[in-house]
Amino acid sequence: MIIPVRCFTCGKIIGDAFEEYTKRYEIYKKAFDAGENPKETPKQILDELGIDRYCCRRMILTHVELIGESAPFE
Amino acid sequence: MKVDIKELKPKKAVLKIEDTQLYFINSLRRIMLSELPKLAIDGVVIYDNTSALFDEIISHRLGLIPIPTDLSLLTFKDQCVCKGKGCPNCTVRYTLSKEGEGTVLSGDLQASEKSWKITEDKIPIVRLYGEQRLILEVEAVLGRGKDHAKWQSVQAPAYRMDISIEFDKSKIEDVKRIIKKLPEGIADIKNDKIVLKDETKLPALESIIDKEKIDFITVKHDPTKITFSFETDGSLTAKDVIVESAKILEQKYTEFVKQLKAL
Amino acid sequence: MAGYKCGLCKKSVKFDVKNIGMQCPYCGSKIFYKERPTVSKKIKSI
Numbered sequence: 001m002i003i004p005v006r007c008f009t010c011g012k013i014i015g016d017a018f019e020e021y022t023k024r025y026e027i028y029k030k031a032f033d034a035g036e037n038p039k040e041t042p043k044q045i046l047d048e049l050g051i052d053r054y055c056c057r058r059m060i061l062t063h064v065e066l067i068g069e070s071a072p073f074e
Numbered sequence: 075m076k077v078d079i080k081e082l083k084p085k086k087a088v089l090k091i092e093d094t095q096l097y098f099i100n101s102l103r104r105i106m107l108s109e110l111p112k113l114a115i116d117g118v119v120i121y122d123n124t125s126a127l128f129d130e131i132i133s134h135r136l137g138l139i140p141i142p143t144d145l146s147l148l149t150f151k152d153q154c155v156c157k158g159k160g161c162p163n164c165t166v167r168y169t170l171s172k173e174g175e176g177t178v179l180s181g182d183l184q185a186s187e188k189s190w191k192i193t194e195d196k197i198p199i200v201r202l203y204g205e206q207r208l209i210l211e212v213e214a215v216l217g218r219g220k221d222h223a224k225w226q227s228v229q230a231p232a233y234r235m236d237i238s239i240e241f242d243k244s245k246i247e248d249v250k251r252i253i254k255k256l257p258e259g260i261a262d263i264k265n266d267k268i269v270l271k272d273e274t275k276l277p278a279l280e281s282i283i284d285k286e287k288i289d290f291i292t293v294k295h296d297p298t299k300i301t302f303s304f305e306t307d308g309s310l311t312a313k314d315v316i317v318e319s320a321k322i323l324e325q326k327y328t329e330f331v332k333q334l335k336a337l
Numbered sequence: 338m339a340g341y342k343c344g345l346c347k348k349s350v351k352f353d354v355k356n357i358g359m360q361c362p363y364c365g366s367k368i369f370y371k372e373r374p375t376v377s378k379k380i381k382s383i
Contacts, residue, residue: 001126005138005139006307010227011226013140015197017192018198024193050152067126067201069188071201117380120378120380124373134382137383212382
């Protein structure tokens with residue numbers, strides 16, 4: 001639905017990192033799909049955002065933002 | 075006891091503690107998890123919510139937001155002079171009102187006093203589409219981690235003993251072969267010992283020892299030298315966390331001694 | 338008198354309890370959502 005506020009396992013705040021991550025991931029994906037050398041990889045983005053443990057990394061990596069689908073309903 | 079600060083950032087600390095015992099560090103860790111108080115949103119009054127999320131989900135998300143806590147200014151609500159009614163000594167109030175397209179962020183919570191302004195202000199609560207609306211009022215109170223995880227200010231507190239890895243000198247060729255199997259550059263041989271560049275990578279070596287049933291390498295732990303690391307969520311600084319937890323532990327021991335004297 | 342919102346034209350309509358067979362007087366749609374009460378709601382955040 002919407003990115004959880006905290007990591008399920010350790011409780012670190014990860015909600016604020018998701019938007020930044022998706023923004024930078026799009027840039028990476030664009031470069032990758034065009035066959036160019038991307039400026040930074042998802043690994044580097046997560047490291048720079050301070051998401052070190054794999055429990056927190058999966059929160060960001062596996063999340064699918066679906067709130068737009070249910071938006072027409074109150 | 076000797077304490078050496080390896081790293082001290084507002085939200086992270088790594089301490090090297092020598093000449094101590096495991097039980098001491100563990101009791102400190104458990105105080106951090108379950109006894110250290112912090113502020114968290116507890117009561118939510120929703121006036122209007124036409125967003126895609128249920129009221130209960132929104133209030134749950136609000137509860138998880140870290141609120142900067144000054145422990146010297148606050149008391150627990152049930153121990154307060156107001157007898158649990160809620161006064162500036164025990165409760166902090168916020169209001170939120172947002173309408174129309176956009177994301178409601180934790181920073182949109184308006185504090186009744188400026189000093190309680192939320193510092194982690196980029197956490198999304200809900201996304202609003204069209205003319206959806208969210209109007210609510212919340213109150214934050216002090217609580218402890220043992221009651222709910224939202225009142226737990228410390229994340230991933232962990233300690234590690236110092237290690238020294240020794241091996242049988244007559245089997246040095248085998249040792250070299252095993253080091254080659256490890257990820258590149260994490261282990262080296264120095265003065266008849268295997269030295270790890272990063273001690274958190276020890277499981278990589280241990281798994282090989284386990285799998286090949288190796289008996290000529292022994293990993294020795296030193297329980298008097300401990301590296302203790304923890305993170306906070308931003309409601310308390312790392313320095314406050316360690317100082318306050320030590321205080322709580324001290325109080326518990328003085329209380330215990332007092333009870334013993336009555337015997 | 339209970340308040341409902343038409344699922345099609347989103348207008349707010351009121352029906353009597355005795356009313357059988359609801360239909361929107363503006364667009365004829367038969368799908369309705371119950372409107373949220375205007376009173377405030379207290380929840381404990383858990």
